[in-house]
Amino acid sequence: MSEVRLRFAPSPTGYLHVGGARTALFNWLYARRMDGKFILRIEDTDLQRSTKEYEQAILDALKWCGLDWDEGPDVGGPYGPYRQSERTKAGIYSEYAKKLVEMGRAYYTVYDKIDRKKELLRTFDFPKDYVDQGHDVTINFKVQEGKTRFYDLLKGELEFDNSTIGDFVMIKSDGFPTYNYAVVIDDHLMRITHVFRGEDHVSNTPKQIMIYEALGWDIPQFMHIPLILGFDRTPLSKRHGATSVEHFRRIGILSKGLMNYLALLGWSVGEEEIFDVKEKVKQFNPSTISNKGVIFDPSKLEWVNGKHMRLMNVEELLEEFNDWINFAGKKVPQVERPYALRVVQVCREKVNTLAQLYEFAYPFFFDDYSFEEQFVSEYLLSPFAEELLKKAIDMFNNLEDWSVMGTEKVCRELAGLGIASKNKVFQTLRGAVTGRLVTPGLFETLSILGKQKTTERLTRTLEYRSTKIRERTAQT
RNA sequence: GCCCCCAUCGUCUAGCGGCCUAGGACACUGGCCUUUCAAGCCAGAAGCAGGGGUUCGAAUCCCCUUGGGGGCGCCA
Numbered sequence: 001m002s003e004v005r006l007r008f009a010p011s012p013t014g015y016l017h018v019g020g021a022r023t024a025l026f027n028w029l030y031a032r033r034m035d036g037k038f039i040l041r042i043e044d045t046d047l048q049r050s051t052k053e054y055e056q057a058i059l060d061a062l063k064w065c066g067l068d069w070d071e072g073p074d075v076g077g078p079y080g081p082y083r084q085s086e087r088t089k090a091g092i093y094s095e096y097a098k099k100l101v102e103m104g105r106a107y108y109t110v111y112d113k114i115d116r117k118k119e120l121l122r123t124f125d126f127p128k129d130y131v132d133q134g135h136d137v138t139i140n141f142k143v144q145e146g147k148t149r150f151y152d153l154l155k156g157e158l159e160f161d162n163s164t165i166g167d168f169v170m171i172k173s174d175g176f177p178t179y180n181y182a183v184v185i186d187d188h189l190m191r192i193t194h195v196f197r198g199e200d201h202v203s204n205t206p207k208q209i210m211i212y213e214a215l216g217w218d219i220p221q222f223m224h225i226p227l228i229l230g231f232d233r234t235p236l237s238k239r240h241g242a243t244s245v246e247h248f249r250r251i252g253i254l255s256k257g258l259m260n261y262l263a264l265l266g267w268s269v270g271e272e273e274i275f276d277v278k279e280k281v282k283q284f285n286p287s288t289i290s291n292k293g294v295i296f297d298p299s300k301l302e303w304v305n306g307k308h309m310r311l312m313n314v315e316e317l318l319e320e321f322n323d324w325i326n327f328a329g330k331k332v333p334q335v336e337r338p339y340a341l342r343v344v345q346v347c348r349e350k351v352n353t354l355a356q357l358y359e360f361a362y363p364f365f366f367d368d369y370s371f372e373e374q375f376v377s378e379y380l381l382s383p384f385a386e387e388l389l390k391k392a393i394d395m396f397n398n399l400e401d402w403s404v405m406g407t408e409k410v411c412r413e414l415a416g417l418g419i420a421s422k423n424k425v426f427q428t429l430r431g432a433v434t435g436r437l438v439t440p441g442l443f444e445t446l447s448i449l450g451k452q453k454t455t456e457r458l459t460r461t462l463e464y465r466s467t468k469i470r471e472r473t474a475q476t
Numbered sequence: 477g478c479c480c481c482c483a484u485c486g487u488c489u490a491g492c493g494g495c496c497u498a499g500g501a502c503a504c505u506g507g508c509c510u511u512u513c514a515a516g517c518c519a520g521a522a523g524c525a526g527g528g529g530u531u532c533g534a535a536u537c538c539c540c541u542u543g544g545g546g547g548c549g550c551c552a
Contacts (some may be wrong), residue, residue, distance in 0.1 A: 011552050046551055080493050093532060111550090138550055155481065164548080172550040179552045203547035226482075226545080232542060260490095264501090269488055273501055290489075292482050293545055300488070300502040310515080350515045360514085411511080426511035438513050 004036030006194045008062075009183070010067075011043040012055035015244035017298065019198065019228040021065055022262040024275070026225060027196045028067045029263075029284040039190060040072030042083040043183075045176045050085075061245040064255050066278065071190075079190040084182055093177040096185055096215065097170050104142075105214040106170060111136040136173035141181070141211065143167050148206040152221035153196075154291050160206040168207055176237040180204055184211040185219060194221045196286065199293075203229060223286055226293045236296050248301070250328055252354030254320055256312075257305030264304065266290040274307045306352030314345050314448045324354040325449065333365035342448050364448060365435035367457075371464070375431035380465050381472075384420040387427055389462045391417065392429060396446075396455050406448040432461040 008024040010016065016024075031038035039061070044050035058075060071077025081087055100106035103125055110130045112118040120135070121127070131137055143166065149159040161380060170181035177185070187195060202224045212219045230240035237243065248258055259277040262268075267289050269280055309317060318341055325332055333340065343364040344357070351357045363369045371380070395410050411429065415422040430442050433454055439445050446454055 009552090013552075043552065049551075109550095116550090136550080140550095152481095158480075160479070166548080169550050174550075176550085178550070183552090192523070198546090199481070200546055201552090204552095224481085224546095229545075231487080235545080265488065268500095271490085271500060273488095294489095295487060297487050303502055306515085346517090350513060353513075356514080408511095415511085423511065430512065436512090440513090442511050 002193070003191075004029045004031060004034035004193050005039060005191050006036065006196060007039040007041050007187070007190065007192050008067075009041040009043050010058050011046060012050075012051060012058060013046060013049040014054055015246050016058045016061035017236075017243050018245060018248070018258075019243075021061070021067075021258070022228065022265065023196065023198055023225060024062060024067050025065070025259060025262055026286065026289065027194075028192060028269075029277070029281060030196065030286055031070075032281045033284045036193070037070040038067070039077065039079075039192070040082065040101050041068040041177050041186060041190070042073050042085075043179065044083055044085045044131075045088065045172075045179070045182060047174065047176065057246065059088065061249075064249060065245060065259060066117060066255055084177070084301065086188065087182075087186065088176050089129050092187055092189070093182060094171060094175070097177075097181070100141065100170070100211075100214060101139060103214065103227075106139050106141050109138050109140050109169075111138075111173070137172050137202050138169045139171040140167045141170050141207070141214075143207075143210060150205060150209050150219065150222060152202070153179045153221060153287050154289060155202075155224065155328045158202070158205075160203075162210075165206060170211075176267070180207045181211060184208045184215075184217075188212070188215070188217045189255055192220050194223065196223045196225060199224045217443075223289075225289060226291060227423075228265065229293050231295060233293070233295070240296070243296075249324075250355075251325055251360070252356065253301065253305050254308050254354070257301070257308045260308065261304045263295070265301075266294045274304060274311065302352040307355075309348050309352070309357070314341050314348075317348060318344050321354055321357060324345075325358065328355070328358075330358060331366070335365060339364075339448070346444045349440065360439075363436065363439070367453075369435040371431065371435045371461075372437055374466065375427075375437050379424065379428040379437075380461070381432055381468060382420070382428075384424065384425070385465060386462070388414065388417075388419045388428055389432060389465070390434075391419065393455055393458045393462065396451065398456065399451065402447055402450055404441075404443045404447045408443040411446070413443060454462065 004028040008027050010020055042055055062069070067451040069075070071079065071082065075084040079092065084408065087093065097106060101108065107122050108126050108127050109122050113135055116136055120130070127135075127137055141163050146162050147159055148162055149157060152158055163190065168180060169178050171177055209219060228236045228292055230236045245258065249255070256276060260275060263277050263280070264273060269275065269283055297311050304323050321344060343361050347357055347361045347364070351360050377387060392414055395414065399406060399410055413424065414429070415425040419425065420428070426442050427437060430439055430445070431437055433449060434445065449457070
């Protein structure tokens with residue numbers, strides 16, 4: 001059996017959309033499952049909208065997703081070039097277009113110079129005079145009578161009456177091919193065996209089939225994947241907020257988490273929900289993908305992501321975290337690796353994204369955290385706080401054992417002093433060393449912070465309290 | 477308008493004629509744990525779009541209606 005070859009063919013007119021990423025993922029999954037090839041092709045025939053920046057952004061996003069390709073514009077391959085603009089310059093599309101004209105399956109259309117939509121004539125002969133005079137000329141495919149059918153892996157046998165399909169442009173007047181034409185030429189020349197793409201291409205498929213048939217080429221296996229929709233059931237777009245892969249990366253979603261969620265969206269692998277997509281390659285069966293439009297649910301994405309954060313080993317998470325800090329352009333914590341590992345270990349228990357992790361871990365990394373309003377009004381300014389903090393500074397200064405058990409012992413002693421209730425004592429201490437009322441466990445927090453930071457912070461908080469009290473007295 | 481696709485809890489799904497008084501997950505609600513909590517554990521509420529058939533029997537098969545989506549570009 002010949003080699004299975006699949007491709008993902010984005011057009012560089014925007015960032016990689018999660019829908020595109022899902023399509024790429026399914027292509028990739030099947031290529032890997034069949035020990036075939038995954039090819040990346042850039043469809044940049046829309047001169048107006050395509051940019052190099054977007055192309056690079058898409059490549060970066062795909063790489064981040066872990067969807068590596070065997071052939072593509074950056075790595076080359078036996079069937080290159082892999083950019084349609086380059087293939088156009090190489091004359092690949094016009095060659096077959098001319099052939100189709102010669103066969104009588106396509107014709108030239110000449111348009112009016114002023115009213116550029118108005119057809120002047122159709123001809124099988126190259127209209128040299130008109131071209132010389134500067135008229136727009138396209139090459140159009142001539143649709144014949146009959147029916148066109150094809151088999152879709154997901155939808156089964158599909159049939160279209162050719163009378164519902166009009167002749168269509170293959171070569172635009174700027175010399176570039178249209179999508180429906182170029183895709184056929186490229187897929188054939190690149191030996192593509194399976195075309196997995198969005199459902200929005202179903203109605204275009206018969207046009208492509210007609211070209212395959214006219215040229216006497218084998219038709220690849222098609223599978224059209226339902227679109228990803230927003231909660232209002234309209235296709236997921238900017239109107240639903242940012243939808244690019246880059247956006248989810250920015251808000252701290254792990255590549256593993258995104259891929260896992262995207263795979264889950266329309267494809268169920270038994271009861272299991274949390275997995276590394278790469279480990280599910282063997283079980284990938286494209287025909288089990290759901291056949292209905294699916295709604296993108298950000299809250300489930302977050303949940304999946306949080307699970308991954310808690311399941312992966314801490315070293316790996318720390319690495320992801322550092323990469324993210326860098327990517328997101330956040331202030332980089334200047335701490336030792338063992339310290340960072342402990343922080344990540346305790347903080348990941350209660351967050352679902354790297355951004356949340358950063359936010360949650362902030363007081364462990366930096367001293368410039370601020371005090372939460374509620375902590376100040378409800379605890380810090382309370383009468384008991386002064387005595388408690390003084391006592392705490394004293395006891396922590398004398399503490400030698402900074403293990404979790406050690407800090408717990410001191411905390412419990414402080415709570416037993418009768419200065420305030422246990423809850424108030426703990427919350428006051430928590431706020432005093434982190435500025436907030438919601439943090440990892442207090443004993444762990446203190447243990448990680450250590451003697452120097454803890455006592456410094458307690459002292460500083462006590463001073464802050466005095467200043468606040470003075471301000472308040474001055475006002476009244 | 478014409479053509480095509482789709483239809484199980486709010487969402488993602490299991491189900492492929494009897495195992496279904498429809499299972500799981502997210503979200504939601506309540507409880508537990510408890511030093512806070514966004515983590516964890518337990519419990520609950522929530523669904524086969526509607527109508528006809530076929531059949532001893534239908535979420536599962538067929539038809540219609542309704543609803544949703546896609547396409548009909550010198551966009552991809």
